[in-house]
Amino acid sequence: MTVDATLSRSSYTGAAKALHWLIVALLIAQFIFAWTMPDIRRDTPVTTLIGLHFTFGVVILAVAAIRLLFRLVRGVPEPEAGIPGWQETSSQIVHWLLYALLLIVPLLGWINADFRGMPVSLFGYEMPHLIATRAPGWQWTGDVHGLLANYVMLALVAIHVLAALYHHFVMGDGVLRRMLPGR
Numbered sequence: 703m704t705v706d707a708t709l710s711r712s713s714y715t716g717a718a719k720a721l722h723w724l725i726v727a728l729l730i731a732q733f734i735f736a737w738t739m740p741d742i743r744r745d746t747p748v749t750t751l752i753g754l755h756f757t758f759g760v761v762i763l764a765v766a767a768i769r770l771l772f773r774l775v776r777g778v779p780e781p782e783a784g785i786p787g788w789q790e791t792s793s794q795i796v797h798w799l800l801y802a803l804l805l806i807v808p809l810l811g812w813i814n815a816d817f818r819g820m821p822v823s824l825f826g827y828e829m830p831h832l833i834a835t836r837a838p839g840w841q842w843t844g845d846v847h848g849l850l851a852n853y854v855m856l857a858l859v860a861i862h863v864l865a866a867l868y869h870h871f872v873m874g875d876g877v878l879r880r881m882l883p884g885r
């Protein structure tokens with residue numbers, strides 16, 4: 703693990719916090735679009751909600767990539783004092799799985815939109831095609847995209863949030879505070 707030795711060693715940097723909470727806000731909007739947009743089947747037109755789902759998804763992919771690069775270069779603060787080793791290890795596993803899903807889920811969605819021949823555009827600019835329309839072997843991407851987002855990502859987020867609340871309200875330590883603005 704790279705530990706950030708240049709700035710505050712006990713708290714996340716302002717940029718790390720801003721990127722973390724920006725992704726939380728974008729994901730809340732993204733799940734609202736996902737759950738309210740029409741079911742996507744063969745020949746479903748790309749309505750406004752579906753278009754917003756694609757646009758926000760591509761933005762999340764870009765912000766997650768920037769965040770991951772930032773994380774790899776700058777590292778993280780030292781673990782909070784007094785955290786048992788198993789909690790340190792399990793939190794790191796959950797964090798890396800979340801980073802992986804923040805890349806894999808939107809990429810699978812994008813591939814599936816291409817597979818269906820649906821245009822993916824970002825504020826009016828059409829994005830490149832990752833695969834050709836109906837490219838053989840890519841049909842599964844829609845189902846796996848939805849399952850990973852609805853079940854795996856949300857389950858991990860639930861564990862992550864419950865752990866943060868447990869640290870704050872039960873253990874009374876600084877784990878949540880070091881990701882909040884201020885410290």
Ligand code: HEM
Nearest residue numbers: 736742756759760762808811812814815822844845848851
């Ligand atoms: C982190 C980002 C994303 C999340 C959390 C997410 C979440 C979801 C969820 C939960 C569903 C299933 C909706 C339901 O339950 O009925 C879904 C469907 C879908 N999403 Fe995303 N999505 C993301 C990014 C994207 C991107 C970037 C694209 C395309 C550019 C996209 C394209 C699609 C498509 C085509 C479907 C329909 C798949 C099918 O049912 O076959 N998504 N998304």
Ligand code: HEM
Nearest residue numbers: 726729773778793797800801859862863866877878880881
């Ligand atoms: C209300 C919701 C959330 C709360 C209260 C929260 C809280 C936190 C806290 C306290 C940390 C720092 C943990 C530590 O110091 O060991 C953290 C880190 C992290 N959070 Fe969240 N989080 C939330 C939502 C999310 C969501 C939705 C995602 C992504 C899907 C996410 C991804 C991450 C990742 C990847 C890290 C690790 C940062 C790093 O060390 O590189 N969080 N979160």
